Amino acid sequence: MMDFKLVDKEHDEARQGEALVIENNNAISTKKLYIESYGCQMNFADSEIVASILSETGYATTNNYQEADVVFINTCSIRDNAEQRVRNRLSQFGIEKKKNPGLVIGVLGCMAERLKAKFLEEEKLVDVVVGPDAYRDLPQLLADAGEGNKAVNVLLSREETYADINPVRLNSNGITAFISIMRGCDNMCSFCVVPFTRGRERSRDPHSIIKEAELLFEQGYREVTLLGQNVDSYKWGEGEDHVNFAGLLEKTALIHPDLRVRFSTSHPKDITDEVLYTIAKYENICNYIHLPVQSGNNRILELMNRTYTREWYMNRIDAIRRIIPGCAISSDIIAGFCSETEEEHQDTLSMMDYARYNFAYTFSYSERPGTLAARKLKDDVPEEVKSRRLAEIFKKQQEDSHKCLLEFVGKSVKVLIEGYSKKSDKEYRGRNDQNAMVVFPISDKVKPGDYVYVNIEKCTSATLIGTIVNN
Numbered sequence: 001m002m003d004f005k006l007v008d009k010e011h012d013e014a015r016q017g018e019a020l021v022i023e024n025n026n027a028i029s030t031k032k033l034y035i036e037s038y039g040c041q042m043n044f045a046d047s048e049i050v051a052s053i054l055s056e057t058g059y060a061t062t063n064n065y066q067e068a069d070v071v072f073i074n075t076c077s078i079r080d081n082a083e084q085r086v087r088n089r090l091s092q093f094g095i096e097k098k099k100n101p102g103l104v105i106g107v108l109g110c111m112a113e114r115l116k117a118k119f120l121e122e123e124k125l126v127d128v129v130v131g132p133d134a135y136r137d138l139p140q141l142l143a144d145a146g147e148g149n150k151a152v153n154v155l156l157s158r159e160e161t162y163a164d165i166n167p168v169r170l171n172s173n174g175i176t177a178f179i180s181i182m183r184g185c186d187n188m189c190s191f192c193v194v195p196f197t198r199g200r201e202r203s204r205d206p207h208s209i210i211k212e213a214e215l216l217f218e219q220g221y222r223e224v225t226l227l228g229q230n231v232d233s234y235k236w237g238e239g240e241d242h243v244n245f246a247g248l249l250e251k252t253a254l255i256h257p258d259l260r261v262r263f264s265t266s267h268p269k270d271i272t273d274e275v276l277y278t279i280a281k282y283e284n285i286c287n288y289i290h291l292p293v294q295s296g297n298n299r300i301l302e303l304m305n306r307t308y309t310r311e312w313y314m315n316r317i318d319a320i321r322r323i324i325p326g327c328a329i330s331s332d333i334i335a336g337f338c339s340e341t342e343e344e345h346q347d348t349l350s351m352m353d354y355a356r357y358n359f360a361y362t363f364s365y366s367e368r369p370g371t372l373a374a375r376k377l378k379d380d381v382p383e384e385v386k387s388r389r390l391a392e393i394f395k396k397q398q399e400d401s402h403k404c405l406l407e408f409v410g411k412s413v414k415v416l417i418e419g420y421s422k423k424s425d426k427e428y429r430g431r432n433d434q435n436a437m438v439v440f441p442i443s444d445k446v447k448p449g450d451y452v453y454v455n456i457e458k459c460t461s462a463t464l465i466g467t468i469v470n471n
Helices: 041-055 080-099 110-123 135-146 194-198 206-218 245-253 273-281 298-303 310-323 342-355 371-376 383-406
Strands: 003-006 019-021 033-037 059-061 070-075 104-109 129-130 152-154 176-179 224-226 258-265 288-289 329-333 359-364 410-418 427-431 437-441 453-458 463-468
Touching: 033 041, 041 059, 041 070, 041 104, 041 135, 041 152, 041 176, 070 080, 080 104, 104 110, 104 135, 110 129, 110 194, 129 135, 129 258, 135 152, 206 224, 206 245, 224 245, 245 258, 245 273, 273 310, 288 371, 298 342, 310 342, 329 342, 329 383, 342 383, 383 453, 410 437, 437 453
Parallel strands: 033 059, 033 070, 070 104, 104 129, 129 152, 176 224, 224 258, 288 329, 329 359, 437 463
Antiparallel strands: 003 359, 019 033, 410 427, 410 453, 427 437, 453 463
């Protein structure tokens, strides 16, 4: 099984397996917590909620699992390779547990419900298994595990949004932050486990979202990303109190012109013109939309239960181009879904030609237990065919991504400085409005958190390179 993820390697927000650390630990903390997170941005945001909950009971985070009292892996069940990485990591932690029998090892998140029996009883890899809606129970579950009991809570909720919890920012640069606006998903895509691992869709109180964003801005943060499995289906209240996603975007943008707003992810069936006009109206809402297509063929889209057609998706691309000229668009694409023919694969390539994606997350199909596709469809495309089709998709996206970056050469772009370049402490890095990474020499007149204009002189396949112009 292969997967390609065509993104800027200097700003890969899916930081698989990174140890997450609280920036300012509580000096009176006596217990150490180590967290690794895998998968989507939602998992990283959830890890910040976990750290916040446990910090109230005396836990500080550490980046060294060998000195930890508790080790958590926040898991992802979307891809088979993520699952394998988690299993391998648990085996490594198990070696440490033999040296330190008091160490508590736990699995959080999407993998918890489906594999709780194997992790706890059969393979005996962990002491605690907690689903994404049960993090408030962690203090009691850890107490149970400390007494030698297996601790499990994987119950899903129709109400839990953690709206009252102020997340502890982990590995924060102090400039950018995630805000979870909703949880769960009602879109029963046949290949996806999210509705089974994260439950039904429910939106968070807009007042708590805006309050969190305001607090972040006061603390010096200059960019927030609104997160959800399907952000454009956000809805809260009724009548005059009703707030949809366009309304929430506007409320967030109005906090301050210097607070840049991003969001992820949009479902093509729900991306409305109202949302697009709201993006166009406010300069501080980034001109960037992640709009997963998955396939360019109508029969495959129907098998995937995506609830839109090729023509509908192309209409949404046209609307984005018309209402937000210059808007960057990214996508998710699956190669080799059940029964996909060569002609249907070509439809996906032609869709890429039409959409001209700035970048894309691309994968070959892997069957996930419990999904509709696993129950009803045969995973009958040979692995070598999947790999070849995926390579063709990846190659085309590499070419398209480079062409998109070349369009910035010779132009001046507005960049939010996020910190030093990972390759040199003599260069700053940040992203422009379209989510492209920009690298440029440092200046003593600006600092991280400032906005600057950068004249783009050249680019690599993933990064824009330039110099600051007179701001």
